[in-house]
Amino acid sequence: AQKVTQAQTEISVVEKEDVTLDCVYETRDTTYYLFWYKQPPSGELVFLIRRNSFDEQNEISGRYSWNFQKSTSSFNFTITASQVVDSAVYFCALSSVGTASKLTFGTGTRLQVTL
Amino acid sequence: DAGVTQSPTHLIKTRGQQVTLRCSPKSGHDTVSWYQQALGQGPQFIFQYYEEEERQRGNFPDRFSGHQFPNYSSELNVNALLLGDSALYLCASSLRIGRISDEQFFGPGTRLTVL
Numbered sequence: 001a002q003k004v005t006q007a008q009t010e011i012s013v014v015e016k017e018d019v020t021l022d023c024v025y026e027t028r029d030t031t032y033y034l035f036w037y038k039q040p041p042s043g044e045l046v047f048l049i050r051r052n053s054f055d056e057q058n059e060i061s062g063r064y065s066w067n068f069q070k071s072t073s074s075f076n077f078t079i080t081a082s083q084v085v086d087s088a089v090y091f092c093a094l095s096s097v098g099t100a101s102k103l104t105f106g107t108g109t110r111l112q113v114t115l
Numbered sequence: 116d117a118g119v120t121q122s123p124t125h126l127i128k129t130r131g132q133q134v135t136l137r138c139s140p141k142s143g144h145d146t147v148s149w150y151q152q153a154l155g156q157g158p159q160f161i162f163q164y165y166e167e168e169e170r171q172r173g174n175f176p177d178r179f180s181g182h183q184f185p186n187y188s189s190e191l192n193v194n195a196l197l198l199g200d201s202a203l204y205l206c207a208s209s210l211r212i213g214r215i216s217d218e219q220f221f222g223p224g225t226r227l228t229v230l
Binding site for chain 2 (some may be wrong): 032035037042044045046047050069083091093102103104106107108
């Protein structure tokens with residue numbers, strides 16, 4: 001069975017601070033995808049990134065960066081210089097290659113960015 | 116390019132009633148997945164439709180059923196509603212290539228309240 005754990009329930013930061021959201025996953029599959037989604041108050045899940053298990057190269061995209069470490073089954077997400085518009089619930093998710101994108105989500109981390 | 120659309124936005128039903136939720140996928144997508152998101156939780160996979168057939172199913176009872184139409188749109192039906200069915204129901208669409216599905220795009224969801 002697959003499992004995604006987001007231990008941080010809620011994080012509050014002041015604007016311009018950096019913040020890292022933690023994600024730990026469990027799977028018996030050797031090939032899989034990892035995702036981060038953002039859910040603003042409107043409710044719609046917004047896709048941020050997908051990484052496959054073959055690619056442990058970390059990436060920076062604007063203010064976002066990701067740290068994928070297969071050895072520790074972690075896929076952490078960092079926002080640099082946070083902004084009030086970053087306030088949302090962030091979900092980490094996992095799917096197996098070959099299951100045509102059935103996603104297993106964590107319970108989410110609520111990020112509150114204040115002025 | 117229209118994204119994923121869902122109707123209705125909100126719905127209030129009483130216990131024992133039946134409900135139908137609708138989803139139109141993003142243009143060019145052929146696969147529709149449904150998720151249930153209880154308050155404060157991550158989305159839970161209900162089932163997925165491709166080529167008008169249910170291809171995968173999560174751990175949900177038979178009261179939850181669905182349908183996909185030739186134009187790829189989909190319906191989610193829930194019979195004999197329980198209070199615990201109150202949730203945000205999210206539809207996601209994707210393009211399937213072989214057994215692999217590209218990233219999923221989510222709709223805004225339907226908020227179902229069962230009284």
